[in-house]
Amino acid sequence: MRPDIGGLLPVFVLDRYEGVEARLLQDFTPAERERYVELNAAAVREHLPADLVFANHVLLGAPVGAFILGVYLFISIRIFGRHNNEAFSSLRIQDFKQWLRLRIDASGGLTIHAIAIDRVPRRWRSARRAGESTIEADDARASAPRLIDKVELRP
Secondary structure, eight states, X not given: OOOOOTTXXXXXXXXXXXXXXXXXXXXXXXXHHHHHHXXXXXXXXXXXXXXXXXXXXXXXXXXXHHHHHHHHHHHHXXXXXXXXXXXXXXXXXXXXXXEEEEEEOTTSOEEEEEEEESSOOXXXXXXXXXXXXEEEEOOTTOOOOEEEEEEEEOO
């Protein structure tokens, strides 16, 4: 199925496409985006009900993309010594976790705390705090969370 999209194609990278005008998605007006989506949805509705519908590259896109990225990172690290951070972040390592804590105050100011923990607890135990049941770390080797950075943005 190739729907009639009205001659205008939204793209992320400009290229030539026969029979259509390619335009960057961010340059579309809201009405043009809505029209494009509706034309595609109408084309799919014409073929319903269906037992199975594949849209574009959905079926193989994720596994093929993940494989290509993995090979790229492997070669980048092993041969060129680049992209260590990107490769390391995708590993299933229990430690070295980082996250952001965001707080918006009443005046609309935003405070961002970047927090890290170098070694997460491996064991936990039940505890009571202020009369409430909770759990706490029971691992002497675990590190406490630490503040990496704090950023404040004011309106």
